[in-house]
Amino acid sequence: MGKTIDIVLVVVGAVACLALTGLMPWAELGMTGAPDAWPLWLRWVNENLGLPLPNYDQVASLSTGWSEYLKKAGAESRFGDYAYSLVMGLAMVAAAIGIAAIGREEAEEKTVLPVKK
Amino acid sequence: MYTSIPKGLTDLTLAIEKGTNAVISNRYNPFYYHGALPQFYLWVLFLSGLLLFAYYIPTIDNAYFSANLVNAWTSVDYITDKLPMGAVIRGIHRYAGDAMVITIVLHALRVWVTDRYRQYRWIQWVSGIVLLLMVLFIGQTGYYLVWDERSLVLTRMTVSAFDAIPLIGPGLKAWFLNGSAITNLTLSNFLFIHIGLSFSLLFGLWVHYVRMTRPVITPPPAINYMLMAALLVVVFAYPITSGKMADINTAPTSFDIDWFFLFPYWLMAKVDLTTYWVLMVGATVGLCLVPLPSLYKAANPIEAAEVVLSKCTGCSLCSKDCPYQAIEMVPAPAGSRFKLLATVKPYRCSGCGVCVGACAFDAIDLPNLLDTDVTAQIRAMAEAKPN
Numbered sequence: 448m449g450k451t452i453d454i455v456l457v458v459v460g461a462v463a464c465l466a467l468t469g470l471m472p473w474a475e476l477g478m479t480g481a482p483d484a485w486p487l488w489l490r491w492v493n494e495n496l497g498l499p500l501p502n503y504d505q506v507a508s509l510s511t512g513w514s515e516y517l518k519k520a521g522a523e524s525r526f527g528d529y530a531y532s533l534v535m536g537l538a539m540v541a542a543a544i545g546i547a548a549i550g551r552e553e554a555e556e557k558t559v560l561p562v563k564k
Numbered sequence: 565m566y567t568s569i570p571k572g573l574t575d576l577t578l579a580i581e582k583g584t585n586a587v588i589s590n591r592y593n594p595f596y597y598h599g600a601l602p603q604f605y606l607w608v609l610f611l612s613g614l615l616l617f618a619y620y621i622p623t624i625d626n627a628y629f630s631a632n633l634v635n636a637w638t639s640v641d642y643i644t645d646k647l648p649m650g651a652v653i654r655g656i657h658r659y660a661g662d663a664m665v666i667t668i669v670l671h672a673l674r675v676w677v678t679d680r681y682r683q684y685r686w687i688q689w690v691s692g693i694v695l696l697l698m699v700l701f702i703g704q705t706g707y708y709l710v711w712d713e714r715s716l717v718l719t720r721m722t723v724s725a726f727d728a729i730p731l732i733g734p735g736l737k738a739w740f741l742n743g744s745a746i747t748n749l750t751l752s753n754f755l756f757i758h759i760g761l762s763f764s765l766l767f768g769l770w771v772h773y774v775r776m777t778r779p780v781i782t783p784p785p786a787i788n789y790m791l792m793a794a795l796l797v798v799v800f801a802y803p804i805t806s807g808k809m810a811d812i813n814t815a816p817t818s819f820d821i822d823w824f825f826l827f828p829y830w831l832m833a834k835v836d837l838t839t840y841w842v843l844m845v846g847a848t849v850g851l852c853l854v855p856l857p858s859l860y861k862a863a864n865p866i867e868a869a870e871v872v873l874s875k876c877t878g879c880s881l882c883s884k885d886c887p888y889q890a891i892e893m894v895p896a897p898a899g900s901r902f903k904l905l906a907t908v909k910p911y912r913c914s915g916c917g918v919c920v921g922a923c924a925f926d927a928i929d930l931p932n933l934l935d936t937d938v939t940a941q942i943r944a945m946a947e948a949k950p951n
Contacts, residue, residue: 517800517803520801520802520803521803521805522651522803522805523644523645523805524645524646525645525646525648525650525651528648528649528650528651528652529651529652529799529800529803530800531649531652532652532655532796532797532799532800533796533797533799533800533801535793535796536792536793536794536795536796536797536799536800537793537797539789539790539792539793539796540789540790540793540797542789543785543786543787543789543790543793546785546786546789547588547589547592547786550589550591550592550784550786551588551589551591551592
């Protein structure tokens with residue numbers, strides 16, 4: 448039972464970490480996945496070598512809500528930096544859960560008392 | 565006095581630790597790394613501070629740049645609003661300071677609740693109090709460096725507080741301001757104090773650790789991730805902002821208070837300066853004296869371990885196992901069959917008996933608890949049949 452939970456936690460932690468890491472470029476680009484926000488060299492690679500760029504349409508609505516929150520909280524600019532901080536923080540939480548689940552079994556105390564027979 | 569530590573509090577702490585072990589195992593239980601948590605945040609502060617230092621300009625006016633106003637406030641504003649990730653680094657630096665204070669206080673509380681602060685540990689306790697005071701003062705100087713209206717009020721309040729101290733007050737004031745009034749040199753001095761005192765924490769930590777053989781100063785990666793993640797999420801949730809730029813020709817009187825570092829200023833505003841210093845010095849001395857009574861009134865007086873010279877082979881096992889560096893290996897006298905001999909430093913010995921267990925030759929004993937007595941007690945307990 449315990450081992451099953453650990454495996455579930457490892458999988459959930461890893462998937463969540465990867466998903467959140469995927470959001471980091473979106474945050475770094477100012478919470479937009481628009482083609483003109485990407486660096487020139489990456490656009491060149493996309494156009495000439497056919498490398499697909501991620502599509503962030505599904506998280507576009509997050510940008511508005513997060514920007515409004517940050518404005519209210521006193522931030523003046525570079526909201527994407529704050530978003531990057533949040534996404535990276537959450538990815539680290541997911542990674543920590545996964546790592547702790549992997550190490551939990553190894554951490555079980557095994558006390559061996561030397562007994563003379 | 566020490567029986568007054570509420571037993572319920574100790575039991576509660578141990579119960580929480582046990583519960584945490586059940587959920588995340590003893591390997592990742594933050595209670596077992598409570599001393600290492602502030603240390604982690606210290607490294608974060610050093611690194612983030614280094615990045616901020618690269619862009620910080622410690623002046624109060626544009627004495628060196630006539631074309632544009634460039635001073636401490638505008639440099640902080642530039643870091644926050646223009647520099648890529650500048651706001652995040654500033655937020656990390658600020659909140660790591662807060663987190664360090666929280667973790668230090670939790671560390672001290674746990675040490676107190678679990679009764680690990682007295683007798684041979686008094687140096688760790690007293691050096692810990694000094695380190696906490698240093699951290700608080702370093703944090704306060706960080707608030708001066710922003711050079712907004714709050715910085716100006718805090719600087720003036722600090723000057724008044726120093727000025728009220730008899731004899732050394734005027735000297736402290738001149739040292740603090742780097743002159744007789746607030747000038748560009750004052751900000752340079754604040755920066756020097758902020759950074760210089762931060763590095764002197766390392767010496768303080770050496771004193772703090774010197775009596776421990778294997779201090780745990782690095783939490784495992786999973787805990788480090790959580791500690792860093794907490795900072796990053798808070799940076800988003802509570803963005804750091806500056807107030808209005810300080811103008812030394814004005815007299816702002818109110819400011820937002822950060823309770824982690826600025827609580828002395830709240831007290832300063834409530835009482836007169838004499839009372840303030842009596843309370844601050846009294847509280848500090850009182851905290852430092854917490855372990856003192858046990859030096860005289862230990863319920864179980866400690867008798868340091870003693871080496872049986874005729875049996876010691878100089879194998880060093882006791883020295884390696886001693887948690888408090890109380891056993892030193894010295895050259896054996898001429899004519900001895902062995903090269904080394906164990907000697908006990910009585911002032912460091914806690915009488916814990918680890919060395920007795922480590923010695924394979926019965927060459928070290930606790931005078932008030934002989935090895936043979938312990939063996940007899942264990943044998944008696946093992947042979948006792950349950951009813």
